[in-house]
Amino acid sequence: MVQPLNRFKESASQTAGPYVHIGLTPNFSEINGVYPHDLGSSMVNDKTRGKRIAITGRVLDGTGTPLRDALVEIWQADADGLYNSPSEMRGAADPNFTGWGRCATDMVSGEFRFETVKPGRVPFNDGRLMAPHVTFWIVARGINIGLHTRMYFGDEDAANAEDPVLARIEHRVRLPTLVAEPVEGGYRFDIHLQGEKETVFFDI
Amino acid sequence: MSEGMLSNRKPETGAFFQRDREWHPQAYTPWYKTSVLRSPQKALLSLDNTLSEITGPVFGHNILGALDNDLIHNFAKPGESAIGPRIIVYGRVLDERGRGVPGALLEFWQANAGGRYRHKKEGYIAPLDPNFGGCGRTITDEDGGYVLRTVQPGPYPWPNGPNDWRPAHIHFSIFGHGFAQRLITQMYFEGDPMIPLCPIVKTINDPAAISDLTAALDMSATTPMDSRAYKFDIVLRGRRSTLFENRLEGN
Ligand SMILES: [Fe+2]
Numbered sequence: 384m385v386q387p388l389n390r391f392k393e394s395a396s397q398t399a400g401p402y403v404h405i406g407l408t409p410n411f412s413e414i415n416g417v418y419p420h421d422l423g424s425s426m427v428n429d430k431t432r433g434k435r436i437a438i439t440g441r442v443l444d445g446t447g448t449p450l451r452d453a454l455v456e457i458w459q460a461d462a463d464g465l466y467n468s469p470s471e472m473r474g475a476a477d478p479n480f481t482g483w484g485r486c487a488t489d490m491v492s493g494e495f496r497f498e499t500v501k502p503g504r505v506p507f508n509d510g511r512l513m514a515p516h517v518t519f520w521i522v523a524r525g526i527n528i529g530l531h532t533r534m535y536f537g538d539e540d541a542a543n544a545e546d547p548v549l550a551r552i553e554h555r556v557r558l559p560t561l562v563a564e565p566v567e568g569g570y571r572f573d574i575h576l577q578g579e580k581e582t583v584f585f586d587i
Numbered sequence: 588m589s590e591g592m593l594s595n596r597k598p599e600t601g602a603f604f605q606r607d608r609e610w611h612p613q614a615y616t617p618w619y620k621t622s623v624l625r626s627p628q629k630a631l632l633s634l635d636n637t638l639s640e641i642t643g644p645v646f647g648h649n650i651l652g653a654l655d656n657d658l659i660h661n662f663a664k665p666g667e668s669a670i671g672p673r674i675i676v677y678g679r680v681l682d683e684r685g686r687g688v689p690g691a692l693l694e695f696w697q698a699n700a701g702g703r704y705r706h707k708k709e710g711y712i713a714p715l716d717p718n719f720g721g722c723g724r725t726i727t728d729e730d731g732g733y734v735l736r737t738v739q740p741g742p743y744p745w746p747n748g749p750n751d752w753r754p755a756h757i758h759f760s761i762f763g764h765g766f767a768q769r770l771i772t773q774m775y776f777e778g779d780p781m782i783p784l785c786p787i788v789k790t791i792n793d794p795a796a797i798s799d800l801t802a803a804l805d806m807s808a809t810t811p812m813d814s815r816a817y818k819f820d821i822v823l824r825g826r827r828s829t830l831f832e833n834r835l836e837g838n
Contacts, residue, residue: 390604391683391822395796396611397773398619398787399758402704406696406722406758414705414720417661418652422694445624452708458643458766468642470600470764483644490708505638518639520769525621527612527790529769533639548634557629576625586606586631587640587767 396528403454403522408487423456423485426499430479433462433500437569438534441493442521445577449493453523457484457497457534459516464503501536507547514542514549521574531585534572538565557583601826602636603767604683612790619786620747640767646692648726655724658697658737662720669719671700671738673814676774676802679731680761683825687731691823692762694724695735702741702753711743736814742781754781754788763823774819775801 404412408421441449460466465476486495504512517534560582563570574582614626654661659669680688698704701713705721727733744752756773775782791797808816
């Protein structure tokens with residue numbers, strides 16, 4: 384026998400279900416008066432530094448149908464590459480930028496939309512700079528454990544080419560699934576849960 | 588967003604323990620039919636955490652309203668309250684090392700006592716309760732403790748098999764201190780015979796993991812002549828110690 388490690392097990396995930404909006408975006412689901420506004424609905428204010436962008440997209444199932452009941456959260460660095468988090472030791476992030484957004488996909492079109500700023504570069508664990516990116520987390524009915532992925536920027540070819548995380552993708556044909564297309568006013572990023580264009584999801 | 592009351596502990600900057608993907612449900616669980624077309628089929632890309640996952644948003648107590656953790660009253664008309672068995676749910680948010688997680692945002696949602704959700708896509712014949720909205724939230728204290736008050740939700744039928752029912756449950760969404768800890772799960776109630784019948788519960792393989800999601804009746808925490816109590820602890824991923832971590836300056 385040896386001494387026990389006394390580790391607890393993480394609580395097992397369960398699907399967010401079809402009514403996730405009640406809990407996470409109650410005003411969106413017309414439960415008004417409980418909270419003044421839905422958390423994560425606004426990431427910026429008029430003092431936020433950096434280039435304003437909108438990130439739009441959809442989450443598509445194995446038939447190519449957009450999910451109309453998904454919930455998407457994003458987490459990103461500010462324009463200088465700093466996170467608004469107590470675990471950020473490199474400096475103080477822009478106090479006018481939360482870095483975190485939450486959006487229910489539209490109940491008709493399935494579109495999500497985030498008004499944010501383009502993030503700066505953040506160092507990888509060995510000090511090399513990662514390319515600008517936004518972390519995505521997707522939950523919905525039928526998704527048993529939240530899906531993590533990243534969005535990179537289609538107009539950052541040089542930075543993307545030296546990104547240490549993108550470099551880990553063995554099947555290079557899948558790399559474009561993580562790269563958002565520049566469009567008027569921002570970027571477009573569709574997430575494919577299955578199929579030929581299945582997005583690279585992370586165990587991270 | 589603010590630093591809130593994150594205790595005087597040193598900020599934690601280590602990577603999180605790897606997730607046990609055998610303990611969590613798999614993505615593809617065909618007896619839960621909606622998972623069939625919504626489950627990634629390719630292998631996940633495994634990576635050690637970077638700053639993008641080690642950091643995460645933290646929420647200050649200033650976002651909370653006085654009734655946010657009281658579902659019996661937070662949607663009710665003045666002087667009225669939600670209908671159903673009154674319960675307190677309390678517990679702690681811990682990490683895998685057993686340490687309390689202070690400042691964790693918990694958001695919860697549930698059906699009313701009849702098993703009906705207040706949602707436009709919900710068509711169950713059980714009636715809405717005009718005094719019950721079904722959402723609440725709180726932030727854990729210095730020890731990771733939390734408490735909420737609600738009515739016990741009813742079981743409800745759902746379109747999957749011809750006669751599938753959800754056990755009574757409360758949905759929980761949890762933010763720890765790092766985005767890699769982000770978790771959504773469900774709380775079940777001790778003694779509910781519907782638990783082992785549920786296709787969504789059965790997405791979890793290990794009976795011990797299901798027990799860990801099943802809150803215990805705690806008569807010693809009841810409010811006599813008012814509410815029964817259930818204890819529900821939640822465990823988030825733990826962090827590796829950074830004491831001897833091989834990290835470059837500036838990371
Ligand atoms: Fe539910």
